Amino acid sequence: MARLVMKFGGTSVANIERIRNVARHVKREIDAGHEVAVVVSAMSGKTNELVGWCRDASVLHDAREYDTVVASGEQVTSGLLAITLQDMGIPARSWQGWQIPIETDGAHGAARITGIDGSKIIQHFNERGEVAVVSGFQGIHRPTGRISTLGRGGSDTSAVALAAAIQADRCDIYTDVDGVYTTDPRIVPQARRLDRVSFEEMLEMASLGAKVLQVRSVELAMIHNVKTFVRSSFDDPADPKPGTLICDEEDIVEQQIITGIAYSKDEAQITLRRVADKPGVAAAIFGPLADASINVDMIIQVVSDDTVTTDITFTVPTADYERAKTILEGVRDRIGYASLQGATDVVKISAIGVGMRSHAGVAARAFRALAEKGINIRAITTSEIKFSLLIDAAYTELAVRTLHSLYGLDKAA
Amino acid sequence: MARLVMKFGGTSVANIERIRNVARHVKREIDAGHEVAVVVSAMSGKTNELVGWCRDASVLHDAREYDTVVASGEQVTSGLLAITLQDMGIPARSWQGWQIPIETDGAHGAARITGIDGSKIIQHFNERGEVAVVSGFQGIHRPTGRISTLGRGGSDTSAVALAAAIQADRCDIYTDVDGVYTTDPRIVPQARRLDRVSFEEMLEMASLGAKVLQVRSVELAMIHNVKTFVRSSFDDPADPKPGTLICDEEDIVEQQIITGIAYSKDEAQITLRRVADKPGVAAAIFGPLADASINVDMIIQVVSDDTVTTDITFTVPTADYERAKTILEGVRDRIGYASLQGATDVVKISAIGVGMRSHAGVAARAFRALAEKGINIRAITTSEIKFSLLIDAAYTELAVRTLHSLYGLDKAA
Structure with missing residues (x-):
């Protein structure tokens, strides 16, 4: 007998028929003698409808009331699945x-879980043999007694945090795909489903655009060492595939150098030309952006051809691009730059793999391979287990396929 | 400065535009310096949708889960109105x-309010000058911590109970009609809006088919002496009409003998012919019906033409008619009757007025007037302030108009 958390997203509970299918998945685990807590999202489309009403009521809506309205979606699904x-x-x-x-x-709309009391759920397992059907995405801010929500994708986080709180043996995240792939199968038909991927790699993949799991949920799984599976709710409930296990690096026997290739189109590039190369200039540029809660990702600084100023290039989320430009134009005198150039038709391609730690020259191979295809690299950043390249968006598919093949990720023909 | 409860039903909050109209009604009272608690229903249609899903999930759904699902409708409206x-x-x-x-x-699906702690709402009035937007229809069953609902129309009851709990000076029930009428204006164009009606009369009207207010809410208003107005949410928020005040009998100066004529088509008649006229026979008939939670309303017993048996006629709600017949056929041997006759094409017409207490012969005038129109009376019941007549449904409009005119309720031409 094991204790499981099973999480089902919006498309898996979109109507009563699909909810019944979810119940069949649960029944399989119950029949196998397990204790089960199920975490559910709102029916797909419902959250958008509720968010739309809040926006119609007021552009600047109170986040506490927004949470009250939006959390009702999960309340409905949890009751219906219990029935x-x-x-x-x-x-x-x-x-x-x-x-x-x-x-x-109390960060309504994007709250963080500070604690879960698993005792009542465990008590109901013991005393009543009851499946706990838990509304994902929502919580309570104790000091005010108000309903809070975790932000989009928060149900993944609810599931992993609950698994930690009730000491579950496993957390199964059911989605509309059957696992984590080496890259997006829609653009690389040779993409392979991974049997296992390490927490660290999954964290990078989630951060870099692979939308299988919310970043925060992977962080929590890593911290609490929750064995987490990504698997499909559309498999036959009687005979589902195992999906992808996200686990400790040590539990992965045959480690590849590169595990996956991710891409993100949600990047915009800003270049400031001929910035005075003096102390404090970085603070003058990035301070105002940070104050406006704009996340700066890749930063490159190169000496200009006049050798006394520098060019500074960085990326921001596409949604913040116009705002970032306006802010930087406002502090132009303080920074002292010759011109501001920007581009939104760029994409960030990333290669992730814990094997990079022990292998030199992994990124260099990518630079060569892309150069051979005539793809210009606008910016590069690296970390211990990944490197990212900013290129023209037109080359997205070509670049992803090239790297996928270069690092031996294509499945056997 | 006064303290008010304002209640708005489903059609008044059906969409964001109407919610904004509700907010204008609230603003008028706030601008006048009042403290306001608003009680809201779910957007019209929402409750039916949620109930439908519960039924689709299971015919025999757990009432606690039903309440969890259905209460979400009010949660959405309360958040949207606050925004x-x-x-x-x-x-x-x-x-x-x-x-x-x-x-x-713990009577989920039809729970009764056992107590409301008004202290937090009053504290927010005092410290923050905040409007309290309260989800109607729902509560909590403390011992289990589960969400409960009060049953259909329960938001009226929420409003009156809340008014009592926060010692409100007034409870305004906003509906899609502008007050309580002497009868249904759809069938009697001469119907007049009443400026005032007593709690007792309103209670009879609500019980007898005038669907303006839920019976339980009138009971509570009477017990706690809450001054309750029925008024229209579709009036101009800047200049609304006062509606109908439901109040103590003593506060009504010019009391009519009859205040209103109600009718209910939700009646079915059952007649048992030639029942043995012996002790215990009433128990043998009505005991099994009570055990099956079937409400018996009018009961008439007349000696049969053989003078040793009696005919017993009574009414049950239409929804329980077939079930009642089946039960009575099952206990036929125990009761001992010659035949069972039934009819569903009947209607109960009632005349209500506290003035009946001090005037004799009020009902007799009705019998004569209906006889003159050729309307046969199948059954009669009377109480201190009302009498009810069961007649063929085909005569509904004629009978209501006849009585409305007979008791001087028609408005001046």
Whole structure:
């Protein structure tokens, strides 16, 4: 007997028929003798509808009221799944964030879980053999007693945090794909499903645009060492595929140098030409952006051809591009630059693999391979287990395929 | 300065535009210097959608899960109205049943309010000048911590109970009609809006088919002597009509003998012919019906033409008619009757007025007037302030108009 958390996203609970399918997945695990807590999202489309109403009511809506409205979506699904499970003869009850409680900080709309009391759920396992159907995405801010939400994709985080709180043996994240792939199968048909991927690699992949899991959920899984599977809710409930296990690096026997290739189109490039090369100039540029909560990612600084000034290139999220430009134009006198250039038709390609730690020259091979295809690299950043390249968006597919093949990730023909 | 509860039903909050209209009604009272708690229903249609999903999930759904699902409708509206009020510059916050708390018993789906702690709402009035936007229809069953609902129309009851708990000076129930009428204006164009009606009369009208207010809310208003107005949310928010005040009998100066004529088509008639006229026979008939939670309303017993047996006629709600017949056929041997006859094409017409207490012969005038129109009376029941007549449904409009005119209720031409 094991204790499991199973998480189902919005498309998996989009209507009563799909909720019944989810119940069949749960029944399989119950029949196998396991204790199960299920975490559910809102029916797909519902959250958008609720968010739309809040926006219609006021552009600048109170985040606490937004959370009250939006959290209702998960409340509905949890009740409906509990009813459906009972209909199949499986004892079940729904739990809202405030009933457990799942406590969060007061950052409404993007709250962080600060603690989960798993005792009531465990007690109901022991005394009633009940499936706990838990509303994902939501919690309670204890000091004010208000409903909070974790932000988009927050149900993944709810699931992993709950798994840690009830000491679950496993957390299964059911999605509309059957696991984590070496890259996006829509642009590389040779992409392979990974049997295992390390927490660190998954964290980089999630940060870099592979939208399988929310970043925060992977962080939590890593911190609490929660064995997490990504698998498909559209598999046959009676005979599902195992999916991809996210686990400790040590649990992966045959480690590749590169595990996956990710790409993100959500990048915009800004270059400031002929910036005075004097102390404090970086603070003058990046201070105002940080004050405006704009995340700066890649930063490159190269000496200009006049050898006394420098050119500074960096990237910001596309959504913040116009705002970033306006801010920098406002502090132009303080920074002292000759011109501001920008581009939104760029993409960040990343290669991730813990094997990079022990292998030199991994990135250099990529530079050569892309140069051979005539792809110009605008910026480069590296970390211990990944490197990222900024290139023209037109070359996205070509670059991803080139790297995927270069690092031996293509599946056997 | 006064303290008000304002209640808005589903059609009044059906979309963002109407919610904004509700906010304008609230703003008028705030601008007049009042403290306001608003009670809201779910957007019209939402509750039916949620109930439908529960039914689709399971015919025999757990009432606790049903409540969890269905209560989400009010949660959405309360958050949206709070956002809309804030957008107009009015401090406001939403309150769910469990946050106040509004405590109920454990009769999920049709729970009764057992207590409301008004202290937090009053504290927010005092310290923050905040409008309290309260989700109607819902509460919490404290011993289990589960969300409960009060049953259909429960938001009226929430409003009146809240008014009592916070010692409000007034409770305004906003609906899609502009007050309580002497009868249904759809069938009697001469129907007049009443300026005032007594609690007792309103209670009879609500019980007898005038669907303006839920019966339980009138009971609570009477017990706690809450001055309750029924008025229209579709009036101009800047210059609304006062509506109908439901108040103590003593506060009504010019009391009519009859205040209103109600009718209910939700009646079915059952007649048992030639029942043995012996002790215990009434128990043999009505005991099994009570055990099946079937409400028996009018009961008439007349000696049969053989003078040793009696005919017993009574009414049950139409929804329970077939079930009642089946039960009575099952206990035929025990009761001992010759035949069972039934009819569903009947209607109950009632005349209500506290003036009946001090005037004799009020009902007799009705019998004569209906006889003159050729309307046969199948059954009669009377109480201190009303009498009810069961007639063929085909005569509904004629009978209502006849009585409305007979008792001087028609408005001046």
